Amino acid sequence: MKIDPRSHVPIYLQIADGIREAVAAGIYSPGESLPSLRVLALDVQVNPNTVQRAYDELARDGLIYSRRGKGLFVAEQGKANALERARKTVRRLFDQGVQAGHSAGMDANDIRAVFQASMSAKEKQ
Amino acid sequence: MKIDPRSHVPIYLQIADGIREAVAAGIYSPGESLPSLRVLALDVQVNPNTVQRAYDELARDGLIYSRRGKGLFVAEQGKANALERARKTVRRLFDQGVQAGHSAGMDANDIRAVFQASMSAKEKQ
DNA sequence: CCTACTGCATTAGCCATCTAATGCAGTAGT
DNA sequence: ACTACTGCATTAGATGGCTAATGCAGTAGG
Incomplete structure (x- = not known):
């Protein structure tokens, strides 16, 4: 995923948009697990909280859901x-x-x- | 002009939009003078600097021009x-x-x- | 001239937003 | 149990944008 730290659009939105597009395109299937907060945070060189905020967006929109201790998963009706x-x-x-x-x-x-x-x-x- | 102080859209933009629409609609004719900073500021209950910022926007876009000491006027090609x-x-x-x-x-x-x-x-x- | 109006520049304070630091809580394999 | 992962909550720092306060500079009428 491509992130531009000095864009006027917030990092957490860039991340959310990236995942959202992937889900919409069917790149992730329902039930499939997504990168954990820390893994993705390390990947895009940002704090895990920022990634969490992105995932929060997606969870509110019903694209994904989270299970404490287990991970993040694509929702059944995610696409x-x-x-x-x-x-x-x-x-x-x-x-x-x-x-x-x-x-x-x-x-x-x-x-x-x-x-x-x-x-x-x-x-x- | 209707201004909502607790809107998420900045006051100076609300003002600029209002004037812009008026100019586009031909309510003001080229060369016609616009309300002074302080007059309009008093009208919409805001600081003159905020009005100035709105007028700055419009001047940059060539809708109006200003003459120090004289006032603000609709540009020839304003509409x-x-x-x-x-x-x-x-x-x-x-x-x-x-x-x-x-x-x-x-x-x-x-x-x-x-x-x-x-x-x-x-x-x- | 002097007063009363113009636009404009500088500065500062406020406030929302974004990001990070840190620690807690739940799950699972060994 | 212990370890190493998970997501999550709280707090704080930093940054940028908006608004206001104040004073300077130009114009024109009496």
């Missing part, structure tokens, strides 16, 4: 919950964008055009 | 610059949304569907 979570994030960002455009006087077609441009740019990657 | 600025903001948010969806394994149609939902919800307001 589905990851997708649901992602969908909400996307929706929130789109709502913000639509709202911003509307406030500035852009009409529906203007906003749609920007969205199309964004989609096209993504495909070219 | 156009406001629209351009808004377009970039919308684009940035859409890019983030598209990226998030893609990372989570959503395909183009999934993402489009969320966008449509967002647009529909906006129209119903």
